[in-house]
Amino acid sequence: MDRFGFSISKGRQIDYDANSRHIAEFISEREPSFRVCIECGCCSATCTTGNFTSFSLRELQILMKRGENEKVRENIKKCMLCGKCTLVCPRGVNTRNVVTLARQAFQKFPANAV
Amino acid sequence: MQFDPFVIPFNIGLYFILIYAVVRSVIWFNDLSRPDKLRLQRGFFGKTFGQSIKxxxxxSLIHRKILKSNPRLGYMHMSLAFGWFLLILFGTIEADVFGAHHLNAPYKSIFFKFFNPEHGRAGFEAAYSFLMDLxxxxxxxxxxLAVIKRFSSKVVGMKKTTKLRVLDKVALTSLWLIFPSRLLAESxxxxxxxxxxxxxxxLGSVLASFLPAQEMAYPFWWLYSLSLGTFFILLPxxxxxxxxxxxxxxxxxxSGIKTGDQPGAFREIQIYSCSSCGxxxxxxxxxxxxxxxxxxxxYLMKGIRNNENVSDIAFNCLMCGRCDQKCPxxxxxxxxxxxxxxxxxxxxxxxxxxxxxxxxxKSVLPARPAADPSYTFLKQYEPAKTDVIYFAGCMTHLTPAIKNSMVAILEASGVRYNFLDEMGxxxxxxxxxxxxxxxxxxELINHNSQxxxxxxxxxxxxxxPICYKVFKExxxxxxxxxxxxxxxKNMIEDGSLKLNFLRRKVTYHAPCELGRGSGVYDEPKDVLRYVARLQETGFEDKNSLCCGGSLGNIKISSRQKSMIxxxxxxxLTKDNPDILATSCPLCKKTLAAATTTKVADISEIVADAIIKPAIKKKLTEPAGKVKMQADFQN
Amino acid sequence: MNKHVVVIGGGVAGMEAAGQLRKTGFEVSLFEKEEKPGGHLNKWYKLFPDRRPSSEVKEYLDNITSGEGIKIITGKTIEKIVQNKNQFHISDKEGSEYTADAVIVATGFDLFKSARKEEYGYGIYDNVITSADLEEMFRKGSITLVNGRTPETIGIVHCVGSRDEKMGNLYCSKLCCVTAVKQAIEIREHLPSAKVFCFYMDMRMGGAYYEELYREAQEEWGVNFIRGKVSEVSESINNRLVIKSEDTLAGKPLKMLVDMLVLMAGMEMSEEGLKLGDSSGLKRGDNRFFSPADHHFGSNKSNLKGIYYAGTCTMPMNITETISHARAAVMDVIEYLKES
Incomplete structure (x- = not known):
């Protein structure tokens, strides 16, 4: 960006072309229901962890889909896998598997931090 | 000296497998933890010895459990195992009694007929031959039966092996050949x-009528010995x-050894004990x-034996424990x-x-890499002092009827309680x-424990029940x-809780984690009997079903859960009960979405049945809600 | 002799079909399970998008179905249709039999039973009500809590039982959004000081003047819209309702105390329709509604010749669509009876 003589502060935008969506791909290959989320926010509203922190599974999922992985890497650990989100999801997203796979993916691709 | 070269394959196989079994047992014994070693020693030389033999x-021989659950399969296993055992036992006796010497080498009893072709003409000898033929x-x-089963139905075991396929087939063929070749050789x-x-x-006289029996016998004795030898060598x-x-x-x-939560020799022993009976x-x-x-x-046992990556198999399971109960x-x-x-x-x-x-x-189960603590955001606080803690559990917050009923029950029973996770x-x-x-x-356990x-x-x-099991264990x-x-149940029995009888027909679904998982089968049913008419279903106690909503399975889709x-x-609603009762918020939610019959937790049914006190509550001493009282105490 | 057509279901679709059939000269019998015809229209106070009284539509329907040529038989639930050559034998719950030359099935919809969504607490918490309950309050002219007080904050939950895999309904009921907006405005009309919050997943305002109504609700009535599905409701100590949602646009969990919560129950295939369809061999889709022979040019045709569908027994529809659909069913009946 800097080379072109102007700058947009990096935190402002999703650089969709530069971002790598390998984590999201890893998950949706193994858990296709990851793709059907409609961002209703049910999961994060009922979330046990969300009671204590700003953890939002809905947000983490969309961030992974956009390749904004770094915020997810640290936060995905906070999930307690209690399963309330799976129970309330109107789309039948298998959220517990999504979280488990995301954790796996982040362990598998530690170097891919953008 | 009775000897013939054809016995060599059998002898090699037999001594190999005997030595192998001893070596492997020694390795297993060595790999057991110290307490388990002591247990096994005590068990082997103690009073459980007789129980083990029985x-x-x-x-292992009669296959009683398989016989009970599937008579045809049981007969198949029994005839092979028990039959073979009898054949060896009576063969040894035969060689000992009728042979040239006492205490013969094993091959002499196995191939008795070859070395004593004149045996069994009349009298007691003939009777004994009859027994052996039987x-x-x-x-x-x-x-x-085994052959029919393999070719006619989907059978476990031989489905998706890679390199082992050939070996397994060879072993299976040799096993199948053993007895027909013995039959033909003897005939x-x-x-x-x-x-x-x-x-x-x-059979012999028929065959001899059109075949040169004398010449034909010898190759079949070879085949018999070879198939035995091959089977023994490939068996491991x-x-x-x-x-x-x-x-x-x-x-x-x-001897009291349990799987525990660490991998070890007992895990391996169990994995190799699976016969893939299905x-x-x-x-x-x-x-x-x-x-x-x-x-x-x-398939899991087989996958582990074959060193496959079994994680997909391992995680795709409801963990309901039905198979544990049925495993023969x-x-x-x-x-x-x-x-x-x-x-x-x-x-x-x-x-x-x-x-x-x-x-x-050692490489059977690698340890997962260590991770930083994940739940540092949890902060301790001072809960109110109390006698009874009510912990609803995450799922219960999605079934407010259960939550409300429990509060009503706790209030009515007059105990001093604190609803620990009232706010989640x-x-x-x-x-x-x-x-x-x-x-x-x-980390979570430590937090809650404090x-x-x-x-x-x-x-x-x-x-x-999910919480119950982990709190308990x-x-x-x-x-x-x-x-x-x-x-x-306690509250009813000590008179704290007075209930009406509701005149409803109820069936009970035992949740996996509470029933098979924790052994609590009777209390929920006892409670139901106090307030309603409990009907039997075909799936009681150990044989109860999983609702399908289990947190144990993180792989299956919600569609598959719903099918279950x-x-x-x-x-469970076959006999048209008024209420399908259960004692788990997750089971309740899962089943309620799958039937038009009313599904209720036992707490709801009990809360409905509470006899309201004649005097208004406000006039009596405030019973529950310790929050106020706690202030006075501290 | 005039051909005789039986119409099963005396709601909007059934009444319209019966009226149109008579115009073309058929003898019509209209069966209604309730004591009077009108269906859900009887329970609704005002209609979207123009908030005209539902009684006006009812009046129109009553007019076209009264008089000679239409026999309205109420209090009868039809359970089975059997075809015998060109005759249809129709039997009701009590076992009485009727015959017809053609049948229009207009069994309509049921509102989703909101108690099934236990986490919303319908039937558990006093002040959780459904859209239908609210209409009843409008009709009576008073919106009150169970304790008689007037609510100050009211939440409206969209998509209750619609677009919900857990409830077995993947489809959008498509009328709940506009109903929510209409009811939000009416609440504000009745209670000018009340605050109203709509919790939605998506605003689906795809009908004529729906979007305008949405805009009016925001602009003139100050209705608040929060994008997030409510996941959990509990009761506070002073009997208010605590709702948990995520404000997905703000990206933060949202907790709100309301006095009353209105559930926008979706539309489901009616129980009577299910029974009738299954006993008569009528095909149903994955969404459990009757499945028309062709979704583009045969939306009234069933899989059995001589039996036609009208209205919401095939999919969620508003009144305008239902009336058009019912008229189209009549066209199919005319064509069929001409042939036979």
Whole structure:
């Protein structure tokens, strides 16, 4: 960006072309229901962890889909896998598997931090 | 000296397998933890010895449990195992009594007919030959069943092996050849000498009428010996390893050794004790309700034996424990699966033949890499002092009817209680454990333990069987842990809770984690009997079904869960009960979405039945709600 | 002799079909399970998008179905249709039989039973009500809590039982959004000081003047819209309702105390329709509604010749669509009876 003589502060935008969506791909290959989320926010509203922190599974999922992985890497650990989100999801997203796979993916691709 | 070169393959095989079994047993024994070693020693030389021998006779030979659950399959197993045992036993006696010497080498009894072709013409000898033929016929009938079974139905075991396929086939073929070749060898010899009883004698004389029996016999004696030898040598590489392993398992189990939460020799012993009989597949609801047919315990055991990556199999399971109950060998299948879950992804490794004979024990389960603590955001606080803690559990917050009913019951029973997670609590840790993440679970357990300890409560009541199991097993708490069904029963029995009889027909669905998981079958049903008419279903106690909503399975889709739930709901409402009762918020939610019959937790039914006190509550001493009282105390 | 057509279901679709059939000269029998015809229209106070009284539509329907040529038989639930050559034998719950030359099935919809969504607490918490309950309050002219007080904050939950895999309904009921907006405005009309919050997943305002109504609700009535599905409801100590949602646009969990919560129950295939369809061999889709022979040019045709569908027994529809659909069914009946 800097080379072109102007700058947009990096935190402002999703650089969709530069971002790598390998984590999201890893998950949706193994858990296709990851793709059907409609961002209703049910999961994060009922979330046990969300009671204590700003953890939002809905947000983490969309961030992974956009390749904004770094915020997810640290936060995905906070999930307690209690399963309330799976129970309330109107789309039948298998959220517990999504979280488990995301954790796996982040362990598998530690170097891919953008 | 009675000897012929054809006995050599048999001798090699026999001595090989005997030595191998001893060596492998020594390795297993060595790998046991110290306490387990002591247990086994005490068990072997103690009073459980007789029990083990009895169990070996009943289960390894007669196959009583399989006979009970599937008579045809049981007969097949029994005829092969028990029949072969009888054949060896009476063969040895035969050689000892009728042979040239006493105390013969094994081959002389196995090939008795070859060395004593004139034996069995008349009198007692003929009667004995009749017995031997009868045993052989018994075995052959079972073998026939086995052959039919393999070619006519989907059978476990031989489905998706890679390199082993050839070996398994060779072993299977050699096993199948053993008894037919013995039959033919004995028949030809009998035909040539005019001996033999109803089976070998008759067949022999028929064969001899158009074939040169004398010349034909010898190749079949070779075939008999070769197939025995081959089978013995390949046995450790195939599922037939279960035959010797099961003996070790029975002794170990009767000595009190359990799977525990660490992998070790007992895990390996159990894995090799699986005979792939397939009873677990029949018991599995994923199989008969959701059409998932490749993840059952037999496949898990097989995958582990073959060093495959079994993580997909390991995680695709409801952990309902139905297969544990049905396994005729008594393998602790669900605890074994938990071990595989803890390991996470396993690496599929190439196996040399030598490694197949002596699996690499240390690399069986690699430890997962250590991670930073995940739940540092949890902050301790001072809960109100109380006698009874009510912990609703995460799921209960999605079933407000249960939550409200429990509050009503606690109020009515007059105990001093604190609703610990009224505003939403911390997960109990069990869901993480089910996902194989014990270390993370431990963080939550510690957090909750401290809160409970600080409250000074002597009793912990929970509405969720998932919480109940982990509170009971993995928390080190100095409090009495009760599921609400147990608590309600206590309250009814000591007169604190007065209930009306509701005149409703009720069937009861036992939740997996409460029933098979924790052994609480009776209390919920007792409670229901106080307030309603409890009807039996075809799926009581140990045979109860899983609702399909289990947190144990993190792989299946919600559609598949719903398929299971619909089947279960249909089964349990067959006799048109007014209410399908359960004692788990998750079961309730899952089943309620699958039937039009009213589904209710027992707490709801009880809360409905509470006899309202004649005097208004405000006039009596405030019973529950300790928050105010606690202020006075502190 | 005039051909005789039986119409099953005396709601909007059934009444319209019956009226149109008579115009073309057929003898019509209209069966209604309730004591009077009108269906859900009887329960609704005002209609979207123009908030005209539902009684006006009812009046129109009553007019076209009264008089000679239409026999309205109420209090009868039809359970089975059997075809015998060109005759249809129709039997009701009590076992009485009727015959017809053609049949129009207009069994309509049921409102989703909101108690099934336990986490919303319908039937558990006093002040959780459904859209239908609210209409009843409008009709009576008073919106009150169970304790008689007037609510100050009211939440409206969209998509209750619609677009919900857990409830077995993947489809959008498509009328709940506009109903929510209409009811939000009416609440504000009745209670000018009340605050109203709509919790939605998506605003689906795809009908004529729906979007305009949405805009009016925001602009003139100050209705608040929060994008997030409510996941959990509990009761506070002073009997208010605590709702948990995520404000997905703000990206933060949202907790709110309301006095009353209105559930926008979706539309489901009616129980009577299910029974009738299954006993008569009428095909149904995955969404459990009757499945028309062709979704583009045969939306009234069933899989059995001589039996036609009208209205919401095939999919969620508003009144305008229902009336058009019913007229189209009549066209099919005319064509069929001409042939036979």
């Amino acid at each position: 169990e070996i006779f009943l289960e 045993i052989l016929a018994f075995i052959l009938s079972g073998l026939l 030809f010899t009998s035909g040539a000498y005019g001996t033999g009883s109803f089976l070998t004698g008759s 590489l195939t599922r037939y390893m279960h035959i010797p392993t099961e003996l070790f398992l029975i002794f170990a189990r009767n 009873i677990c597949i029949d018991a599995c609801q994923l199989n008969f309700s959701a059409g998932i047919t490749n993840i059952q315990s037999a 060998v008594g393998i602790e299948l669900t605890p074994l699966r938990m071990l595989s879950r803890r390991a996470g992804e396993t690496v599929e490794s190439e196996q040399t033949i030598l490694k197949k004979y002596f699996p690499d024990r 609590g911390v997960c109990c840790g069990r869901p993480l454990m089910l996902a194989g993440q014990d270390r993370e679970a431990r 809160l409970i300890w600080k409250s000074g409560a002597h009793t912990l009541v929970t509405s969720c 993995s928390y080190y708490l100095d409090v009495e842990v009760l599921h609400h069904s147990q608590f309600i 739930a619909h089947d279960v709901a249909a089964e």
